[in-house]
Amino acid sequence: MSTLRVDEVSVRFGALVALDAVSFTVEPGTVHAVIGPNGAGKSTCLNVLSGVYRPDAGRVYLDDRELTRLRPHHIARLGIARTFQNIEVSGAETVEDNLMLGRHHLMRPRLAATAFGLPSVAREERRHRTRVREIADFLGLSAALDRPAALLPYGLRKRLELARALAMEPRLLLLDEPVAGMDGAETAEMADVILRVRTELGVTVVLVEHDMGMVTRIADRVTVLDFGRRIFDGSPAAMAADPAVVEAYLGGAPSSTKEPA
Numbered sequence: 001m002s003t004l005r006v007d008e009v010s011v012r013f014g015a016l017v018a019l020d021a022v023s024f025t026v027e028p029g030t031v032h033a034v035i036g037p038n039g040a041g042k043s044t045c046l047n048v049l050s051g052v053y054r055p056d057a058g059r060v061y062l063d064d065r066e067l068t069r070l071r072p073h074h075i076a077r078l079g080i081a082r083t084f085q086n087i088e089v090s091g092a093e094t095v096e097d098n099l100m101l102g103r104h105h106l107m108r109p110r111l112a113a114t115a116f117g118l119p120s121v122a123r124e125e126r127r128h129r130t131r132v133r134e135i136a137d138f139l140g141l142s143a144a145l146d147r148p149a150a151l152l153p154y155g156l157r158k159r160l161e162l163a164r165a166l167a168m169e170p171r172l173l174l175l176d177e178p179v180a181g182m183d184g185a186e187t188a189e190m191a192d193v194i195l196r197v198r199t200e201l202g203v204t205v206v207l208v209e210h211d212m213g214m215v216t217r218i219a220d221r222v223t224v225l226d227f228g229r230r231i232f233d234g235s236p237a238a239m240a241a242d243p244a245v246v247e248a249y250l251g252g253a254p255s256s257t258k259e260p261a
């Protein structure tokens with residue numbers, strides 16, 4: 001179980017400050033949501049955590065290990081997997097092959113061994129396929145294992161993306177808007193899946209999300225960004241009552257502070 005610490009991170013694009021000295025701590029075994037209005041800096045934050053962007057200032061740590069200058073594949077090898085806002089699974093490959101691709105970095109270099117047809121290679125391959133089937137089962141994708149990803153309904157493709165990230169055996173999962181474009185039923189199912197990932201697999205989840213209802217329902221803690229600044233960090237219940245959040249995110253004052261008509 002590892003703690004992720006974001007310490008005074010700033011990112012600038014020219015004159016625009018996308019993240020302004022943002023700090024928060026993701027406790028192990030929690031679902032930690034990062035929310036905010038359009039352009040608040042959520043995706044930029046996820047890109048810093050996964051090594052796609054290097055911040056102009058500040059640092060990111062996984063326990064005592066500094067991640068700030070590491071490249072994405074190195075961060076992935078340390079056990080941080082991510083999904084994307086737009087689905088990035090390979091449409092032509094089957095569900096099973098997409099999940100095997102997710103395990104690629106766990107497999108030993110095999111060129112020479114394959115060339116000599118070593119039995120250890122076949123054993124390792126079987127072990128990975130068994131694990132892939134367990135993950136598919138966990139996410140309700142077993143019946144789709146042989147289907148090309150492109151033929152799956154949208155909700156299942158989003159789930160496949162999460163499954164592929166889980167196939168990397170992460171300790172921390174970064175989810176970029178996992179329910180974007182989903183209907184109510186699909187959103188509820190995905191919310192349950194995320195809670196099971198935390199509770200049954202013990203994987204810590206950082207969730208960037210627009211859907212306030214989902215965040216309130218499943219997050220243990222919420223960090224709210226607005227114009228690149230952190231304006232709130234606390235429980236979902238406290239967030240709902242926080243005037244700065246209501247003002248920034250929902251575009252109005254909380255009803256308890258409104259003047260009577």
Ligand SMILES: Nc1ncnc2c1ncn2[C@@H]1O[C@H](COP(=O)(O)OP(=O)(O)OP(=O)(O)O)[C@@H](O)[C@H]1O
Pocket residue numbers: 013016017018036037038039040041042043044045
């Ligand atoms: N590569 C980039 N180059 C220039 N500006 C960028 C870049 N990426 C993001 N920005 C700007 O930085 C700010 C934060 O963007 P970001 O995408 O992180 O916000 P967001 O909270 O994820 O928004 P959304 O909810 O719309 O996805 C925005 O003003 C955006 O236009």
